[in-house]
Amino acid sequence: MGSIMLVVLIGIVIIAIVVYIGILAYQQRIRRQVATLAEKKASLLKIPLADELHLVGQLSLTGQSLEQFEALQSDYDEITKHRLPRIDEQLTELRNASRGMNLLQLRQDLAKAALLVDQTDELVQTVQSKLAELQEIDKQHRQAVHDLEQKYQELRKTLLAKNFAFGPSIDGLEEQLSHLEDNFDTFTQLTQEGDHERASDVLSQLKEDTSALENLLTAIPPLYKDLTAIYPDQLKELQSGYQQLKAQDFQFSDHDIPGSIQEVTDQVKDNVATLAALRPDDAKIINERIATRIDALYAVMQKEIDAKGPVEKNLDGVAKFIAHAQNQNHTLLNELDRLSQNYTLDHQELETARELNEQLRNIDGVYQRDVQDLTGKSATYSVVLGHQEQQQKDLHQIEEQQAQILKSVAGLADEERQARETLRQFDFKLHSLRRQIENLNxxxxxQSYLDYFFVVRDEVEQLATDMDQPQIDMERITKQLLIIQTDLDTLEEKTNDLMDSAELAEQLIQYANRYQTSHEDVAAASQQAAELFEKQHEYGQALETIATVLDKVEPGSYKRLEDAYYERKGRQKPAERDAAETTKKK
Structure with missing residues (x-):
């Protein structure tokens, strides 16, 4: 029991020692923090606020600047007379209290002291910064007084030395400069009095107005030079040039050049007044319009000068071109009239040629009027040149149309001769095919062959009838020739097929006689084939009937006989011929 009590007492002693050591450490920490605050407070004392206040106080401030300075003095008094002493008191109390045991109160007092030091430091920094601003503004304003004074002297010299470059704008410019100088005097007075707040407002407006005046001095001279030197000289040149050209009988159509010159002259005078009112931006826009109008007047006169030479050079060529085209069209009309007696002209060739003739009359009419105007010295060369260029273009187009018409009708007679020769060949071919059939007896x-034969014969007869008309439609004749040629080729194939079938059928029937007594099917097929041959005249069916049965009795007999037949005739078999034509088409 006694040993237990001893352990407890030892534990209590140890705890007490630990707590005591902790308290001592915390007190030491507080003292260090107090020392840090003391150092920060000492650094505030090193800031020369008093000297800076003294310097600013010598600036003779007034107005809002003086009010601001007085507020800063009040802040300085607050710092030196109240805050710094209070900081000292609190730090002394903290040092004394740091030996005590009331740790919670000690911590709260330390926080209050730290807050007071920080706030005082912030106030010192603010006062110092605003004092520096007042000194800098005073310095800037005094420098601005010096700079502006020099600038206004330079502007005044410029206006005096180069007043000729500004013309009537000089009065307005001098008035603006005088107004600037009055405002400058106000700014100088405010600066000298130390009322820098009001001086700043005046300075901002001074800088803006001074920049505007400098822009005017830069912008006005070139505009005024254009209005008083460049444009008047150009207008005089235009007037002189116009009079010279009129003396040479130049015409300008609906362009009233004297009136336009006077309008531009008035515009120049009006724009000088715009410039005198110190509106260079507006004057610049009008100057650009004046320059554009002057260039346009030069262009109008130059256009006529440039057109005169080509017009005179083209006169003879255009006349010959018109005459040539008229003669050619006259020849064309005569040729078409002659051809129309014998041929149908299906593409309005005659009507087109008459339209071309009307176009030529119109072209010649314009040309003759232009010649009269040139002779009477009332022609506008550019207008005449435009006519000539269009006339040459139209005449070339007319010649092309004439050539196309001639080309389309040039071969009508040759086509007719060729068509008649082809008709004769068609007729000969029909008779030849008919004789070949008749010679077979x-x-x-x-009937199907006869029907097709008569169709082709009727086509040939119709062609002959059409060819015998007083007026031949060669386009229709050409189409008929193509149709008949195709139908005649088909008829020739049908004729060859008919002849081949008949001759081969007759040969195979005779060849089958050797098997009639020994083969009943051959005898029956021969009788059927003979019926188809003699009575029904279906030679192809007769050939197929007898060929089928012979190939059964004597395989290969039909092909052998067929090959011998076509070899003797010197022609291809129908199947071989069709295959060759198909390959050729591919």
């Missing part, structure tokens, strides 16, 4: 001809 067949018992009859299939």
């Amino acid at each position: 067949l018992p009859g001809v299939p």
Whole structure:
């Protein structure tokens, strides 16, 4: 029991020692923080606020600047008479209290002292900064007084030395400069009095107005030079040039050049007044319009000067071109009239040629009027040149149309001769095919073949009728020739097929006689083939009937006989011929 009490007592002693050591450490920490605050307070004392206040106080401030300075003095008094002493008191109390045991109160007092030091430091920094601003503003304003004074002297010298470059604008410019100088005097007085707040407002307006005046001095001279030297000289040159050209009988159509020159002259005078009112931006826009109008007047006169030479040079050429085109059209009309007696002209060739003739009359009419105007010295060369250029273009186009018409009708007679020769060949071919069929002495001809033959014959007869008309439509004739040629080729194939089928059928029927007694099917097929041949005149069916049965009795007999037949005729088999034509088309 006694040992336990001893352990407890030892524990209590140890705890007490630890707590005591902790308190001592905390007190030491507080003393260090108090020392830090004391150092910060000492650094505030090193800032020469008193000297800076003294310097600013010598600036003879007035107005808002003086009020601001007085407020700063009040802040300085607050710092030196109240805050710094209070800081000293609090720091002394903290040093004494740091030996005590009331740690919570000690911590609160330290926080209050730290806050007071920080606020005082901030106030010192603010006062110092604003004192520096007042000194800098005073310095800037005094420098501005010096700079502006020199600038206004230079502007005044410029106006005096170069007043000729500003013309009537000089009065307004001098008035603006005088107004600037009055404001400058106000600014100088405010600066000298130390009322820098009001001086700053005046300085801002001074800088803006001075910049505007400098811009005017830069902008006005070139504009005034254009209005008083460049444009008047150009207008005089235009007037002189116009009179010279009129003396040489130049015309300008609906362009009233004297009136335009007077309008521009008045515009120049009006714009001088705009410049005198110190409105260079407006004057610049009007100057650009004046320059554009002057350039346009030069262009109008130059256009006529440039047109005169080509007009005179083109006169003879255009006349010959018109005459040539008229003669050619006359020849064309005569040729078309002659051809129209014998041929149908399907593409309005005659009507087109008459329209071309009317165009030529109009072109010649314009040309003759231009010649009269040139002779009477009332022509506008550029207008005449425009006519000539259009006339040459139209005449070239007319010649091309004339050539196309001639080309389209030039071969009508040759086409007719060729068509008649082709018709004769068609007729000869029909008779030849008919004789070939008749020479076979067949018992009859299939009706389908006869129908096709008569269709082709009627086509040839119609062609002959059309060719015998007083007025031939060669376009229609050409289409008929193509159709008949195709139909005649088909008829020739049908004729060859008919002849081949008949001759081969007759040969195979005779060849089959050797098997009639020994083969009943051959006998029956021969009788059927003979019926188809003699009575029905279906030679192809007769050939197929007898060929089928022979190939059964004697395989390859039909091909052998067929090959021998076509070899003797010197022609291809229909199947081989069709295959060759198909390959050729591909």
